[in-house]
Amino acid sequence: xxxxxxxxxxxxxxxxxxxxxxxxxxxxxxxxxxxxxxxxxxxxxxxxxxxxxxxxxxxxxxxxxxxxxxxxxxxxxxxxxxxxxxxxxxxxxxxxxxxxxxxxxxxxxxxxxxxxxxxxxxxxxxxxxxxxxxxxxxxxxxxxxxxxxxxxxxxxxxxxxxxxxxxxxxxxxxxxxxxxxxxxxxxxxxxxxxxxxxxxxxxxxxxxxxxxxxxxxxxxxxxxxxxxxxxxxxxxxxxxxxxxxxxxxxxxxxxxxxxxxxxxxxxxxxxxxxxxxxxxxxxxxxxxxxxxxxxxxxxxxxxxxxxxxxxxxxxxxxxxxxxxxxxxxxxxxxxxxxxxxxxxxxxxxxxxxxxxxxxxxxxxxxxxxxxxxxxxxxxxxxxxxxxxxxxxxxxxxxxxxxxxxxxxxxxxxxxxx
Ligand code: DSN
Numbered sequence: 001x002x003x004x005x006x007x008x009x010x011x012x013x014x015x016x017x018x019x020x021x022x023x024x025x026x027x028x029x030x031x032x033x034x035x036x037x038x039x040x041x042x043x044x045x046x047x048x049x050x051x052x053x054x055x056x057x058x059x060x061x062x063x064x065x066x067x068x069x070x071x072x073x074x075x076x077x078x079x080x081x082x083x084x085x086x087x088x089x090x091x092x093x094x095x096x097x098x099x100x101x102x103x104x105x106x107x108x109x110x111x112x113x114x115x116x117x118x119x120x121x122x123x124x125x126x127x128x129x130x131x132x133x134x135x136x137x138x139x140x141x142x143x144x145x146x147x148x149x150x151x152x153x154x155x156x157x158x159x160x161x162x163x164x165x166x167x168x169x170x171x172x173x174x175x176x177x178x179x180x181x182x183x184x185x186x187x188x189x190x191x192x193x194x195x196x197x198x199x200x201x202x203x204x205x206x207x208x209x210x211x212x213x214x215x216x217x218x219x220x221x222x223x224x225x226x227x228x229x230x231x232x233x234x235x236x237x238x239x240x241x242x243x244x245x246x247x248x249x250x251x252x253x254x255x256x257x258x259x260x261x262x263x264x265x266x267x268x269x270x271x272x273x274x275x276x277x278x279x280x281x282x283x284x285x286x287x288x289x290x291x292x293x294x295x296x297x298x299x300x301x302x303x304x305x306x307x308x309x310x311x312x313x314x315x316x317x318x319x320x321x322x323x324x325x326x327x328x329x330x331x332x333x334x335x336x337x338x339x340x341x342x343x344x345x346x347x348x349x350x351x352x353x354x355x356x357x358x359x360x361x362x363x364x365x366x367x368x369x370x371x372x373x374x375x376x377x378x379x380x381x382x383x384x385x386x387x388x389x390x391x392x393x394x395x396x397x398x399x400x401x402x403x404x405x406x407x408x409x410x411x412x413x414x415x416x417x
Contacts, residue, residue: 023416024408026377028339030313030360031172031200033229034367034413035266036273042266043231051258055090055248061258070265077271081206083214084237086244089267090251090259094199094223097234098124098168099132101219103250104243105193106165108135113159113192114168115150116140118343118351120315122197125168139164143345148306150174152182159190169217170197173342173358175309180216193218193243199234201311203227203362206274207283210311218243227286227312227362229279230270233263282365286312289361292371296378302385305344305356313360317344322389325354331388332357335397336404337380367411380404 005012022034035043047070053060056068056075071089078087091097106112112132114125119142123130126138139162144151159167167190169183180196187194196213202222204210213220220237224230236251238244252259273279287310294308297316305315318328325341332339343349344356364373380400387393 025336025338027363028359031226033362034415037415038269039266040415042269045262047261047265050261053258067261074264074268086238088236091234094234095124097221100250101195103254104246111137111164112166113139113164115171116142119143119345120173121171156186159186163190164192167192168195173315175313176306177310180213184216196220199223204283207280209283209287224267231263231266233267286361286365289365289374293374296375300382316357319355321385323385325356328385331384331393335384335400367413
């Protein structure tokens with residue numbers, strides 16, 4: 001058998017380069033993480049060779065003796081970890097999973113209500129450039145300008161005015177706890193399906209560090225690769241059999257063909273890992289780290305949307321620092337601090353050159369870093385952002401990069417060799 005470096009040395013070297021980059025960087029992208037060696041092994045397995053359209057026990061190809069067991073394990077582990085009656089582990093990623101919710105419960109043109117993208121919602125919650133905003137009738141809620149938080153009275157009044165058939169809660173840049181019971185009350189009042197998109201916080205929910213949507217949302221969608229620390233994939237969960245049947249039909253044959261069995265196996269591994277006490281401690285530490293980092297940044301004059309965080313994520317409006325998001329993210333990346341630029345609520349700037357930065361603590365927590373390291377990271381961010389605001393950052397970036405390398409050397413990332 002030839003190894004990758006024999007068959008394709010270019011790709012082999014690029015993978016090694018990316019591995020080195022990931023090892024040497026303080027990864028602060030809120031939606032990323034480091035998976036375990038076990039998850040990587042399952043992802044790179046021979047299960048990629050098999051077609052399995054259908055579900056366990058009812059497939060359209062023979063030879064499912066092993067795959068049925070793999071998928072059943074993944075489904076059972078999802079049900080037990082999240083306390084749900086039904087789980088589908090086949091969606092290819094978060095966007096297809098959310099699209100399956102539309103396919104299951106809506107017809108084209110029906111009204112969907114979600115959080116607007118600039119306020120922290122996801123593209124697939126009915127944003128205009130997404131198929132979900134073009135093929136359905138979207139209405140949106142945001143956050144209050146004075147608090148940076150969702151106003152449930154506003155959510156209720158928009159829902160009563162537009163009577164959506166589907167309401168999404170959750171998103172991609174929400175630093176505060178999502179009030180699932182309050183959303184459920186609104187959804188019941190207008191007869192809508194409530195979908196909780198917990199992609200960002202699934203690991204926190206599983207680890208007991210964020211309230212669960214189970215018992216409140218009709219359907220739950222999540223990716224598996226963010227705080228949950230699994231492979232790139234997604235899951236849909238439901239309590240009622242009627243909802244579960246509709247979701248299953250929407251995923252296959254509605255939207256997808258054969259599931260990615262290697263991903264299913266890796267999801268099963270990640271779910272097993274997420275059921276451990278170690279994972280609960282990680283989930284608690286993710287939040288403790290985010291709070292420490294938020295405190296440090298606030299004390300240094302950074303303007304945090306909503307004033308802080310309850311979860312893994314911090315959204316920073318850099319206007320008060322005299323910088324914009326994109327140049328700040330680029331300078332921080334050169335210093336070994338990886339972030340993404342992001343719009344902030346009521347952003348006067350364009351999405352490709354916005355006012356904000358989004359950061360998060362899942363990856364640094366997976367490396368074993370704690371509150372002391374978060375304070376150091378906050379100090380480095382301040383130095384770099386202050387330097388670029390002054391227009392002369394090269395020296396600071398070079399020095400901070402050296403200090404970042406010392407830190408990353410002390411905290412090896414899981415899964416990397
Ligand atoms: N791209 C994901 C994120 O970074 O939050 C959402 O799809």
